[in-house]
Amino acid sequence: MRDEVLGNPIDGRGDQARTPLIGCDDEQQEFYEKFSLLTNELATANRELAKKNDEIQCLNDKFQLFSDAVERSNEAIVFTDPDETIIFVNGAFSQITGYSAEDVIGRTPRILSSGHHDKEFYRRMWESLSENGFWHGEIVNRRKNGDTFPEFLTINTITNRDGRVSHYAGFFSDATTHKVQEAQLRKINSELEQFAYVTSHDLREPLRMISSYIGLIERDGKHLFDKRMMDYFGFVRSGAERMDRLILDVLAFSRVGRYEMARTRIDLPALIERVTAQLRGTLDGCGGRIAVVGELPPVYGVESEVERLFVNVLSNALKYCDQGRPPRIILSGKVDREMGVYAVADNGIGIEGQFLDRIFRMFQRLHAREAFGGGTGIGLAICRKVVENHGGRIWVESEPGRGSTFTFTLPLADSA
């Protein structure tokens, strides 16, 4: 009988437990059934346990991965509880700030405060954290040894299931090297601009002399020189005039952003009126029209530069027109992601796809020197510099033979 009991499967699959056993009395039968049931439950529990073990192992692996990543990160990481008490910092935090984990756990990030920022700065930070769930910006903090340093900091709010803040996570990197490089770049840039400015300025002097003497020769030398020679003098004069235009444009390019010019609220309809007045002669000459569609959001910027931007883009729209149809230009504006977006659409000759980026570089012209009234190829480079100095972007979309749309973004006056 014992053999028969033991011979029955007890691995948890046993419906056989209910099979009557030969030679067993009722009590033994009942005991055997209970035993089998228990064994089944045990096997099921074992399987559950093994599954849970796998899950725990999996979680452990993930935890290990995350903690390795956090620990090896070059970016400092700091976690606080909702009361801003620091509960964790990684190695990079200690390397950057000089504070060990023991130094700061249980304290608040104010330990890093340098005194560089006023109450308003922190009020805005907290406002963004509570409204948007994050804050990102540059901040000056103090290391344990007393030195101050700039950092790029991001703080994220972490919430639990019922939406309450459970932690704050801060990530920052030391921006000292970046700032030094930025300052060096700015210095080199301003030296280069200074060089371009001075050279262009000085070049105009001998050029003016060439132009005036050529003018005198053309006026007084008619009886001394034959027609061929006079033609040569004509070439010299137009070369000198072209060089003067180039120098003036290089000067204009180097002037953009050169002086700390005041930024103000720019009323665009008034500015466009001034620009169309400047272009009146060209407009009348070619029968062109500029239509403003909708509202033009006011810009926050350097007025003279923004005016030059509109003059350049609009005069190109008139200049690169198709001989068969008078220029029809549509100027429109809208607000997108806190920037003003302005578009100038023309019905001109259009631009081939491969040149859409190139035309914003210096001296890039797509046509013969004197075609379309000539030009220096600097106008759009100036436009790009103006737009980028204002923190915006400029681009063009075009259909050759049908027209082009130049679009640029500029900061809005009302969000400044």
Ligand code: ADP
């Ligand atoms: P410039 O007009 O003095 O040549 P720009 O820098 O203003 O210099 O323009 C560079 C080139 O881009 C022009 O030579 C022309 O080929 C092209 N371009 C500019 N605006 C337009 C336009 N609205 N339609 C077609 N081509 C244009």
